Amino acid sequence: MVVSHPLARLLTDGVLPAQCPSRAVLDHVTSKWGVLVLVALSEGSLRWGELRRVVDGISEKMLAQTLRVLVADGFVARDARPTIPPRVDYALTERGRELTARLLPLMDWITANAEAIVSERARS
């Protein structure tokens, strides 16, 4: 059986060997806050304070940490204006848009089905 799918080798090689780069990137993208920040930025750039409010429940520490990783991975661009008071905008890069294009369908499905999943879960 020949499978053309890029992940077809998973059954023989294992799912993303622990040391390969994909694991690191995957961990960043699927980190607790990474997904939410990416989704938040998917409709346009946001300032630090806006991100804090939009991503409900995130602490300053986690926002800073998450943004640093996403910027380092090239998903998010940081635009700091040296004004007083300071103004910093965060926006998706082209790479970030490619990523969220694949992330949003997943998020849509989850939000659409979460209620059914959770209520059904309570029954069991």
Add this chain to the structure above:
Amino acid sequence: MVVSHPLARLLTDGVLPAQCPSRAVLDHVTSKWGVLVLVALSEGSLRWGELRRVVDGISEKMLAQTLRVLVADGFVARDARPTIPPRVDYALTERGRELTARLLPLMDWITANAEAIVSERARS
């Protein structure tokens, strides 16, 4: 401006309010091992021992815990045959296949781009 996207309300309402069910399901799906187990099962059912080998680096404890959550959420079906030695198969449910259909494009993109992302990261 009218946005038809299901997530369009994010900017006004925040990204998935902390207490909503979506957050819980999202955490399960994007948990460190959840994604990898789902991807591993995306090409067919696997036994416990096969999963352990295929999902590189997972401990027995985490495999058990991850499977319990995925089964409870209805993404994975557990089929235990009362034979000696015991044989237990895990497979995606219909809901699980709906989910992985959205997960695989994301994983493909990540595996395809991870190397570039990580090497570029080292430069900075």
Add this chain to the structure above:
DNA sequence: CAGTATCCATAGGGATACTG
């Protein structure tokens, strides 16, 4: 084979206070 039980370490992450 397919798990459970137990112990233990560490890092994820919250709260608060402070700064350019």
Add this chain to the structure above:
DNA sequence: CAGTATCCCTATGGATACTG
């Protein structure tokens, strides 16, 4: 406004040993 710095706690998760 946009962050650091610090303290501190608990949940995540690894290693090992055991069981039906």
